[in-house]
Amino acid sequence: MTVLRTIGLTKKFGDFAALNGVNIEVGEGEVYGFIGPNGSGKSTTLRILLGILKATEGRAEIFGKDSWKDAVEIHKRVAYVPGDVNLWPNLTGGEVIDLFIKLRGGGNLDRRQELIRKFDLDPTKKCRTYSKGNRQKVALIAALSSDVDLYILDEPTSGLDPLMERVFQEYVIEAKKQGKSILLSSHILSEVEKLCDKVAIIREGRIIETGTLKELRHLTGTILLVETREPIPALEGFKGVSGIQQKGQALSFQVDAGEVDQVIRYVSQFGVIRIESSPPTLEELFMRHYEGTGQAVESGAGGES
Amino acid sequence: MARHLFDGTGTLMRFVLRRDRLRLPIWLLSFAAISAIIALAFVGLYQNAEERQAMAETMRNPAMTAMVGPGYGLDNYTVGAMTAHEMLLMTAVVVGLMSILLVTRHTRTDEEDGRIEMIRSLPVGRLSNLLSILLVLIGANIVLALLTAFSLTVLGIESMDFEGSLVYGSALGASGMIFAGVAAVCAQLSPNSRNTLGLSIAVLLFAYMIRAIGDVTNEALSWISPLNWILRSEAYVNNYWWPILMTVAGALLLMVLALYLNSIRDLGSGFLPSRPGKGKASKSLLSPFGLALRLQRTGLIAWGAGILLIGASYGSVLGDLESFFEDIDLMQQMIAQSAGFSLTEQFIPVLMAVMAILGTIPVLMAILKLKTEEKNGRLEHILSRAVSRNRLMGSYLAMAIVTGFIMLSLAALGLGLVGNAMMEEQLPLGMFYSAGLAYLPAMLAMIGVAMLLIGWAPNAASTVWLYLAFSFFVIYLGGLFQFPEWVAKLTPYGYVSEIPIEEMDFLNAGILIVVAAVLMMIGVIGFNRRDIGR
Ligand SMILES: Nc1ncnc2c1ncn2[C@@H]1O[C@H](COP(=O)(O)OP(=O)(O)OP(=O)(O)O)[C@@H](O)[C@H]1O
Ligand SMILES: [Mg+2]
Numbered sequence: 052m053t054v055l056r057t058i059g060l061t062k063k064f065g066d067f068a069a070l071n072g073v074n075i076e077v078g079e080g081e082v083y084g085f086i087g088p089n090g091s092g093k094s095t096t097l098r099i100l101l102g103i104l105k106a107t108e109g110r111a112e113i114f115g116k117d118s119w120k121d122a123v124e125i126h127k128r129v130a131y132v133p134g135d136v137n138l139w140p141n142l143t144g145g146e147v148i149d150l151f152i153k154l155r156g157g158g159n160l161d162r163r164q165e166l167i168r169k170f171d172l173d174p175t176k177k178c179r180t181y182s183k184g185n186r187q188k189v190a191l192i193a194a195l196s197s198d199v200d201l202y203i204l205d206e207p208t209s210g211l212d213p214l215m216e217r218v219f220q221e222y223v224i225e226a227k228k229q230g231k232s233i234l235l236s237s238h239i240l241s242e243v244e245k246l247c248d249k250v251a252i253i254r255e256g257r258i259i260e261t262g263t264l265k266e267l268r269h270l271t272g273t274i275l276l277v278e279t280r281e282p283i284p285a286l287e288g289f290k291g292v293s294g295i296q297q298k299g300q301a302l303s304f305q306v307d308a309g310e311v312d313q314v315i316r317y318v319s320q321f322g323v324i325r326i327e328s329s330p331p332t333l334e335e336l337f338m339r340h341y342e343g344t345g346q347a348v349e350s351g352a353g354g355e356s
Numbered sequence: 357m358a359r360h361l362f363d364g365t366g367t368l369m370r371f372v373l374r375r376d377r378l379r380l381p382i383w384l385l386s387f388a389a390i391s392a393i394i395a396l397a398f399v400g401l402y403q404n405a406e407e408r409q410a411m412a413e414t415m416r417n418p419a420m421t422a423m424v425g426p427g428y429g430l431d432n433y434t435v436g437a438m439t440a441h442e443m444l445l446m447t448a449v450v451v452g453l454m455s456i457l458l459v460t461r462h463t464r465t466d467e468e469d470g471r472i473e474m475i476r477s478l479p480v481g482r483l484s485n486l487l488s489i490l491l492v493l494i495g496a497n498i499v500l501a502l503l504t505a506f507s508l509t510v511l512g513i514e515s516m517d518f519e520g521s522l523v524y525g526s527a528l529g530a531s532g533m534i535f536a537g538v539a540a541v542c543a544q545l546s547p548n549s550r551n552t553l554g555l556s557i558a559v560l561l562f563a564y565m566i567r568a569i570g571d572v573t574n575e576a577l578s579w580i581s582p583l584n585w586i587l588r589s590e591a592y593v594n595n596y597w598w599p600i601l602m603t604v605a606g607a608l609l610l611m612v613l614a615l616y617l618n619s620i621r622d623l624g625s626g627f628l629p630s631r632p633g634k635g636k637a638s639k640s641l642l643s644p645f646g647l648a649l650r651l652q653r654t655g656l657i658a659w660g661a662g663i664l665l666i667g668a669s670y671g672s673v674l675g676d677l678e679s680f681f682e683d684i685d686l687m688q689q690m691i692a693q694s695a696g697f698s699l700t701e702q703f704i705p706v707l708m709a710v711m712a713i714l715g716t717i718p719v720l721m722a723i724l725k726l727k728t729e730e731k732n733g734r735l736e737h738i739l740s741r742a743v744s745r746n747r748l749m750g751s752y753l754a755m756a757i758v759t760g761f762i763m764l765s766l767a768a769l770g771l772g773l774v775g776n777a778m779m780e781e782q783l784p785l786g787m788f789y790s791a792g793l794a795y796l797p798a799m800l801a802m803i804g805v806a807m808l809l810i811g812w813a814p815n816a817a818s819t820v821w822l823y824l825a826f827s828f829f830v831i832y833l834g835g836l837f838q839f840p841e842w843v844a845k846l847t848p849y850g851y852v853s854e855i856p857i858e859e860m861d862f863l864n865a866g867i868l869i870v871v872a873a874v875l876m877m878i879g880v881i882g883f884n885r886r887d888i889g890r
Contacts (some may be wrong), residue, residue: 068369087782098736101736101739101740102739103735103736103739103740103887103888104889105885105886105890106889107889115486122744123742123743124742126741126742127742129740129843131740131741133733133737133740135733135735137732137733137734138734138737139651139734140547140548140649141651142633142641142650143632143634143635145631145633145634145636146634146636146637146641148637149637149641149642150641150642150647151639151737151741153637153642154642154643154644154738154741154742154743155383155741155742158835164514170399172636173632174636175633175634175635176632176633177631177633179547179548190737204810213806215483273389
């Protein structure tokens with residue numbers, strides 16, 4: 052069952068198109084990773100899904116309802132952690148958490164206590180004095196203590212230390228076990244890899260790849276590490292081979308899915324000593340998308356002031 | 357070593373000027389232009405010495421002293437004397453406000469938004485930022501003094517020579533400098549930019565009020581206020597320079613103090629340490645209205661106390677007014693003669709109007725807080741939960757209305773209670789109260805304008821302050837300038853019944869309320885349709 056989906060979502064700020072026909076779909080019980088370089092439109096998509104921004108064109112639906120028109124209805128069953136968490140300097144963390152829980156329509160007080168303990172937050176301090184990570188914790192605790200069906204998290208672990216990151220991951224896994232859906236944007240690819248069932252990669256306001264990690268890997272092919280007695284000539288030009296790197300005595304390179312057979316045949320002529328294959332990590336996938344096209348660098352422009 | 361405290365000041369000054377390349381010239385030119393326009397208006401309004409002399413008699417009345425400062429040169433009330441006497445104080449207050457706004461913007465606001473941290477990480481002295489903004493303001497106020505002096509001299513009005521104009525302009529500039537100093541010190545003491553602004557404006561209002569009370573009751577009291585110092589320059593009559601030098605010296609002292617405090621303060625904090633608070637929220641906080649109230653509670657209390665004080669000090673003037681009118685019954689301006697009312701009674705609506713417009717300031721702040729919250733990215737938290745935009749805006753609207761009600765009540769009570777204590781002939785308290793509450797519909801209309809802007813043109817929302825300033829100008833000076841009737845009708849305050857000299861006009865009040873409601877509704881519609889952003 053589909054919990055959340057966007058169809059041809061387009062958002063223009065003046066002449067600038069931040070989103071250009073974005074389609075994503077999150078099913079029930081799915082953890083959906085949303086990755087892309089800075090300024091590619093992740094936060095914009097999430098804000099539209101929450102009815103904070105209005106889409107220029109296209110539809111955004113949550114639980115089958117329109118995310119702009121039925122925002123309040125939808126929000127009763129959604130928890131959100133924004134990209135930058137700005138809090139009221141003169142309220143305490145505890146007060147803010149209570150306010151957030153109450154405005155959603157109530158939550159579990161025992162769970163609030165448990166989360167405050169697990170995340171190791173002092174709720175009596177004024178928000179003015181919180182570090183970035185602590186502000187993030189306030190938003191996370193408020194989100195995780197509400198009993199909702201969908202979590203929308205915009206870089207939820209930015210600013211958290213590794214220990215806290217692990218606490219967060221435990222809660223995500225627990226939520227997933229309970230059949231809840233999660234849409235998570237992140238720059239920490241190992242985290243996405245660990246948590247997410249599906250991934251969408253966005254760039255300059257367009258989704259350029261989406262699917263389960265397995266599908267994406269399959270599309271991309273395999274990483275081979277080969278050590279041969281004689282040097283392998285003309286590997287650069289070989290069809291389907293990319294990202295060649297010297298690793299000590301061995302060569303590491305990526306092979307497109309359909310070309311593995313051809314490549315191994317070719318390589319074996321030069322006296323293979325060692326051969327290892329591994330699926331590409333998400334990072335390698337990501338890099339390939341941005342380096343492969345040769346214009347990764349310029350896409351990171353922008354950012355709100 | 358010490359030299360490094362100020363490294364990069366020049367570069368930062370250019371940067372400040374670059375950021376304010378429109379703002380600053382607009383401020384400065386408007387002061388020069390308005391001063392000239394008013395002087396010209398006086399020439400047109402008072403054709404001969406006799407008419408001016410009649411005005412001078414009015415000016416002897418203690419209520420006028422409280423408003424514009426002690427009279428001087430009243431025996432030979434030339435256009436120059438008239439302009440300086442009636443306009444210097446009000447203009448100086450606005451110049452002070454300009455300095456306060458600019459200093460706050462470049463100190464605590466920048467600090468709060470983390471921009472100072474970026475700058476401090478560069479090879480720039482620790483005090484360079486504060487020093488650069490102070491130097492820019494000193495320069496700006498000198499330019500202001502010269503521009504004003506120049507624009508008044510070129511009018512070629514007989515009684516307005518260059519020296520007098522220079523004294524007048526310099527008095528304005530000095531006032532700008534001293535309040536730049538005040539704001540710079542407040543910026544070190546307060547924990548954030550909102551408090552900096554509040555504290556500085558409180559000092560400005562205090563300076564105005566203490567002078568008003570002092571001028572009417574005990575002159576020694578007035579000397580606490582720098583606004584009194586600049587009034588002593590008596591431009592176009594005696595042209596004293598020492599009060600101006602004294603003010604500039606005071607300004608420099610304050611600036612040095614601010615630099616010192618800045619050097620011993622941590623970035624991002626004030627001098628009052630942050631104490632731990634409650635780990636759990638009380639019930640009253642847990643709604644959008646509760647939050648709005650909580651965020652503005654301190655400001656509301658401070659403004660309430662201020663308005664009560666202003667009401668009380670005007671009230672204390674009523675007693676003097678009574679005895680004054682017993683001696684002279686010559687009132688031509690400000691108060692139109694109307695039969696059956698004592699002159700004291702006729703003065704009440706004038707005082708109420710001024711207080712109502714002042715009381716509108718916290719009301720507009722309450723509704724514009726919505727915009728501030730949006731800009732600081734905090735509405736996102738609220739709207740991503742089960743709170744509709746209607747409910748959100750409604751909460752801030754309710755907060756604004758409550759604020760308005762409280763302000764008017766306190767103003768009326770302060771005026772009535774103290775006034776009755778001072779006067780021999782008592783007036784009913786209920787009359788004072790209705791004179792005050794009569795202004796509520798006008799306040800609603802101002803809220804409506806603010807909401808309209810927040811809904812449809814959020815970046816222009818602060819232009820509502822200009823409208824309020826315009827209203828103040830028209831209502832406050834309308835009597836002096838004998839503006840035609842329709843000018844007052846351009847502001848909602850022009851439709852308010854002047855109790856007790858007029859009957860309460862429920863039709864006008866009703867129309868104001870309907871207009872306000874329509875504006876609010878349109879504002880809500882706009883707010884429901886647009887992006888929430890920065
Ligand atoms: N209010 C706005 N007005 C104009 N442009 C905007 C606005 N908000 C966002 N943008 C632009 O839209 C683009 C997408 O921004 P968005 O915040 O969605 O990026 P992001 O993918 O979340 O980036 P990051 O990884 O840095 O958080 C950026 O180029 C940004 O400059
Ligand atoms: Mg983002």
